[in-house]
Amino acid sequence: MKKTSFFLSLLLFMSILQGCQDTLPLESNHAPNKETYIDAKTSEWERFTTPTIVMTPFKTLEPQEWGEQVTGVKTRIKTDNKKIALTFDACGGDYGSGYDEELISFLIEENIPATLFINQRWIMANQEIFLELANHPNFQIENHGTEHLPLSVNGGEAWGIQATTSPEEVYEEVMQNHETVQALVGKKMTLFRSGTAYYDEVAVKIVQSLGYEVVNYDILGDAGATYTSEQVKNALLQAKPGSIALLHMNQPQSGTAEGVKKAIPLLREQGFEFVTLEGEILE
């Protein structure tokens, strides 16, 4: 039994590393129970139990809200201090798997910490870069979903993307990427932002029951990487103490990097400190 799961896990790990498939790296019928994974950082075998979840209570709840700021979604750091968190999504997929190297290099040169919400599709397309970022002390890696879906227990749509349609699909959207990141870098993520940042409030409750906080933003930093650099700069200059800015690190042709470069010195002049969301109380 032990040997079987060893080889299954080895196959899983190899397929993740090779990235030779665009399907999910985990068995599609994977049971959310006990699985054995390799800790890629220490090369030690680690056994963990995926949080089990009783779906029944969620099945009887009828969602009343749909959007980016539904009940339970955090949008700010609870503080009166001049702190701002830059958060960068990496969405993945056919048009979303680029890497804004200019942006990330600037953040590293300027010693600006940031929280990176990363989708599993982006990880599969950029595995070496993902490992570098995950091991960099300035960056906090968090969960941007598996297939980049809006999160609902009964369907819906945002920006033309169909949402999940059941509590089980909500679970899969969060936990498949959770398990992939844990297998690759041994990190348990605790913050989630869905693809499109849309939810219903029952889906948010499920995510919370998995040990996560759902985090959106109070500053729309680049509007899905469509803003010019000037618009990005102006958006970031709206910062208030505790602001969370949503930007993207997967569209190098966008105005995001230039806008961030323009805004950061001005925010520093205003006395802002850049932080990740790690250890912060969110509201």
Ligand SMILES: [Zn+2]
């Ligand atoms: Zn995204």
